[in-house]
Amino acid sequence: MTSSSLPWVRYPTGSDGNGQDLEGVQGLYSYQDLQLLEKNTHEAFTPQKRRMVTRAVIVGGGLIGVELAEMLMTRDIDVTFLVREDRFWGNVLPKEEGELVARHMRDHGVDLRFNTELDEIIPDKNGRAGAVRTKDGEEIECQLVGLTAGVRPNIDWLRDMPIETDKGILINEYLETSQEGVYAIGDCAQFRTPPPGRRPVEQVWYTGRMMGETVAQTLTGERTAYAPGHWFNSAKFFDIEYQTYGKVDAELSNHEADFYWEYDNGQIGLKIVFAKDTHTLIGVNSFGMRLRHEVFDKWLTDERSVEYVLEHLADANFDAEFYQRHEKAIVNQFNAAFGANIRPKRKSWKRILAAKPFAK
Amino acid sequence: MNTIRKIGLLLLIAGIVLFTASLFLSDFRADRSAIESVLNEKEQQHLLDPLTDVLTSTEASSAFALSKTIRSTYTAVNDSLRKSEKWDEVMYAEPRELASRIARASVTGTVAENRGLWLFLTFGLAIAGGLMFILPNVVLKPHPGIKNDHVFQSKATARGWIGWIVFGWLVGFYILLYFYPDLTISWALIADPVSQWIKGQPGDRWFLYGLMYCTVMVVMGIRMFVKYRGNKYQTLRTASVVFFQVCFAFLIPELMMRFNMPAMDFKNIWPLDYDFFFSWNIDQKLQAGTLGLFMMIWGTLLIIVAVPVFVYFFGKRWYCSWVCGCGGLAETLGDPYRQLSDKSLKAWKIERWLIHGVLVFAVVMTGLTLYTYFSGVSQVWFADTYDIQKTYGFLIGSVFAGVIGTGFYPVMGSRVWCRFGCPLAAYLGLVQRFKSRFRITTNGGQCISCGNCSTYCEMGIDVRWYAQRGQNIVRSSCVGCGICSAVCPRGVLKLENGPEEGRISDDPILIGREGVRLNGSVMGDRRG
Numbered sequence A: 001m002t003s004s005s006l007p008w009v010r011y012p013t014g015s016d017g018n019g020q021d022l023e024g025v026q027g028l029y030s031y032q033d034l035q036l037l038e039k040n041t042h043e044a045f046t047p048q049k050r051r052m053v054t055r056a057v058i059v060g061g062g063l064i065g066v067e068l069a070e071m072l073m074t075r076d077i078d079v080t081f082l083v084r085e086d087r088f089w090g091n092v093l094p095k096e097e098g099e100l101v102a103r104h105m106r107d108h109g110v111d112l113r114f115n116t117e118l119d120e121i122i123p124d125k126n127g128r129a130g131a132v133r134t135k136d137g138e139e140i141e142c143q144l145v146g147l148t149a150g151v152r153p154n155i156d157w158l159r160d161m162p163i164e165t166d167k168g169i170l171i172n173e174y175l176e177t178s179q180e181g182v183y184a185i186g187d188c189a190q191f192r193t194p195p196p197g198r199r200p201v202e203q204v205w206y207t208g209r210m211m212g213e214t215v216a217q218t219l220t221g222e223r224t225a226y227a228p229g230h231w232f233n234s235a236k237f238f239d240i241e242y243q244t245y246g247k248v249d250a251e252l253s254n255h256e257a258d259f260y261w262e263y264d265n266g267q268i269g270l271k272i273v274f275a276k277d278t279h280t281l282i283g284v285n286s287f288g289m290r291l292r293h294e295v296f297d298k299w300l301t302d303e304r305s306v307e308y309v310l311e312h313l314a315d316a317n318f319d320a321e322f323y324q325r326h327e328k329a330i331v332n333q334f335n336a337a338f339g340a341n342i343r344p345k346r347k348s349w350k351r352i353l354a355a356k357p358f359a360k
Numbered sequence B: 001m002n003t004i005r006k007i008g009l010l011l012l013i014a015g016i017v018l019f020t021a022s023l024f025l026s027d028f029r030a031d032r033s034a035i036e037s038v039l040n041e042k043e044q045q046h047l048l049d050p051l052t053d054v055l056t057s058t059e060a061s062s063a064f065a066l067s068k069t070i071r072s073t074y075t076a077v078n079d080s081l082r083k084s085e086k087w088d089e090v091m092y093a094e095p096r097e098l099a100s101r102i103a104r105a106s107v108t109g110t111v112a113e114n115r116g117l118w119l120f121l122t123f124g125l126a127i128a129g130g131l132m133f134i135l136p137n138v139v140l141k142p143h144p145g146i147k148n149d150h151v152f153q154s155k156a157t158a159r160g161w162i163g164w165i166v167f168g169w170l171v172g173f174y175i176l177l178y179f180y181p182d183l184t185i186s187w188a189l190i191a192d193p194v195s196q197w198i199k200g201q202p203g204d205r206w207f208l209y210g211l212m213y214c215t216v217m218v219v220m221g222i223r224m225f226v227k228y229r230g231n232k233y234q235t236l237r238t239a240s241v242v243f244f245q246v247c248f249a250f251l252i253p254e255l256m257m258r259f260n261m262p263a264m265d266f267k268n269i270w271p272l273d274y275d276f277f278f279s280w281n282i283d284q285k286l287q288a289g290t291l292g293l294f295m296m297i298w299g300t301l302l303i304i305v306a307v308p309v310f311v312y313f314f315g316k317r318w319y320c321s322w323v324c325g326c327g328g329l330a331e332t333l334g335d336p337y338r339q340l341s342d343k344s345l346k347a348w349k350i351e352r353w354l355i356h357g358v359l360v361f362a363v364v365m366t367g368l369t370l371y372t373y374f375s376g377v378s379q380v381w382f383a384d385t386y387d388i389q390k391t392y393g394f395l396i397g398s399v400f401a402g403v404i405g406t407g408f409y410p411v412m413g414s415r416v417w418c419r420f421g422c423p424l425a426a427y428l429g430l431v432q433r434f435k436s437r438f439r440i441t442t443n444g445g446q447c448i449s450c451g452n453c454s455t456y457c458e459m460g461i462d463v464r465w466y467a468q469r470g471q472n473i474v475r476s477s478c479v480g481c482g483i484c485s486a487v488c489p490r491g492v493l494k495l496e497n498g499p500e501e502g503r504i505s506d507d508p509i510l511i512g513r514e515g516v517r518l519n520g521s522v523m524g525d526r527r528g
Ligand SMILES: Cc1cc2nc3c(=O)[nH]c(=O)nc-3n(C[C@H](O)[C@H](O)[C@H](O)COP(=O)(O)OP(=O)(O)OC[C@H]3O[C@@H](n4cnc5c(N)ncnc54)[C@H](O)[C@@H]3O)c2cc1C
Pocket: A007, A008, A011, A012, A013, A014, A015, A028, A029, A030, A063, A064, A067, A157, A185, A186, A187, A188, A202, A203, A204, A205, A206, A208, A233, A234, A235, A236
């Protein structure tokens, strides 16, 4: 490997939105997009030009869309949010969770519309975005359009190089591309054979970090295969934090069963997915409630049953001190629903510390 | 709602402007009896006639002119005493203190005549305005959830011109309060009605300061309740610091004075309470009988038992974020400025030298004090105990803790004193670092390196540095305010007390990279 090749070996190239070209239409993927957003909401629309941004339309119901919505609302810009599916982040979140997030967004004043698809962005007399038309023919006046639907690896600049690509840059389990000494990691990388249970392209922060750590190990002399361990992820929707460990898909598969508990205020929720027959834990989604990573990771590795998980749920609680605890309510609901007789145990530091990775 | 807030802001500013302007609205008309009433025996002998001459011959004068006249007369008289070598008659009063006593006895003008009105025009307007500015946020932002929108754009919270004005005002306020008692008589008058009511004595500048401190903490504490509502940890600890300030630092000592008992702030601990072992304090306490003796024992137990034991179980937060008045002001008044703390390694280095330097200074000074107390000898080697006490009081007690410690909030972040200067924080921190169950646990591999935690850490701790490595945060300076945990968008940080084993995690291996091993090497250590 020559030193001149380093910049594009080590830097992942990230991804691009599927763009449309009017001024005032943008995505939110990069620092440049952020600068553009600042410009689109500030400079371009000074009071002198008599065109303030009062409403924005966001298209695409995922993580980036919510973040854009939250950012715009801090600037007192009203947001209409068009989602093609019948629920929020429908390809990732199960129904209850999607509804919880949707409710929260509406509480915050987002005009959230499901089953609504963008047809056309209509320019105003200055040739900037002035309104959108939906497939149902409705016109929504706006001064800014955020397109946050698809994300694809931004690898067009690689096309003339002798590196094999598909949707992303193709790599093997050692993160090696078709060119010796050239590695690809992060958003732009695509596994030829993904690790078991994983997708070929995983455009999330944590996998990017873990791939970086793996390739660093290789570059310092010890060829290391990518072994990401159990899936985990997190996000924040306005004020509601979300964490997930293990596998929780938008739809249950045939051999899976689930249990969902929600607090009265509709802003805290816990979903546990487990094997229908053995009751082995498969994954968990939590909303408005923090969970200990190590503990769930260990439970997944040890293939604990949902009953064990609920019995020891206090070990996994990671909320700040003095917060209301929900273990009892959760277990009661489970007992009632599944005819079980679980009695929640008190938190044990011994068990928690034993779950640390590499604990002796 | 926004209109209410705007009116509130105007009222608040009006209150502060009137408070400042009040200093220029008092006149002084000293007559012989007023002068006589404040001079002590020795002073009377030499000062009564000359002062009566110069002061009663002139018309009513401003505080500044009055003070100048008194001080020059005082110096002239003392000089002549020195010249005629009457050494045992030379006076050792603080000229500005003397001037302030005479000024207090001879004050006239609108503030003196309408104390209740002025209390309303200053404290009243500021409180009403502050609340009108704060409370509408419950309606404007109906959802609990911490919003720090615009803090880096606002002229007030991002070292803009408003921040610098507030900085100038606070610094000026502290300089006047500590060093110019002769020029701040109007402030003592404003506090008069409350002082009469609570302790049955005329108000002075320290009562004014106590009253102001409590008022600011209550109003800004309400702001904390609104801003951090939904976060029980924040709500409870804010309620706690406000309670300890109002009751323990203010009401109880003032009431004790009313009943002629020796006053004590039962939660103030040496070496923050640096004059605890000064001879006047020990003597005063011991002369007061059982109660005084109890106070000395209580204060000593706080130092040698409460600090190590509570810090062992809960971390230094039990004091810094739940009890202490300095911490309380930082957490309430200082909250809008917390993001301004310097996170650099250099700042951390300066912090360690300074704060531990002050601790050494306090310990040495107290050692000398006790030596002098028991031996009666005040000259130790080259140093004079009383000079050292004075130097400490001026440099650390007034300039560092007050002028810099609070005045610099709008430019250096809250907790300037707690971070760089407080010797008690240094002591608590040493225990926290080496023998405590407290830590901030990092949640596996969940950190996304967003940096919110570091940004809002008022102690300038680069929390992210640890979190992104999956290491727990164990730092002597952490006051356990819990804000890093509160603003983390990914639920990565938890303040908790647990077994010492496993508290410090050097292992930089995060969950989710099972393939990576580091052959037992430790990638850098950043604890202190
Ligand atoms: C708004 C938004 C919200 C998100 N929220 C979450 C979330 O909540 N949770 C989560 O897990 N993930 C989230 N993600 C995804 C996550 O941010 C990405 O998966 C992650 O940042 C990808 O890291 P990367 O290093 O692969 O790419 P990037 O972070 O995109 O870095 C690519 C770098 O390469 C540089 N570059 C590109 N081309 C060249 C070139 N030709 N020469 C030199 N340099 C080049 C770019 O400038 C950039 O610095 C979010 C993404 C966005 C946009």
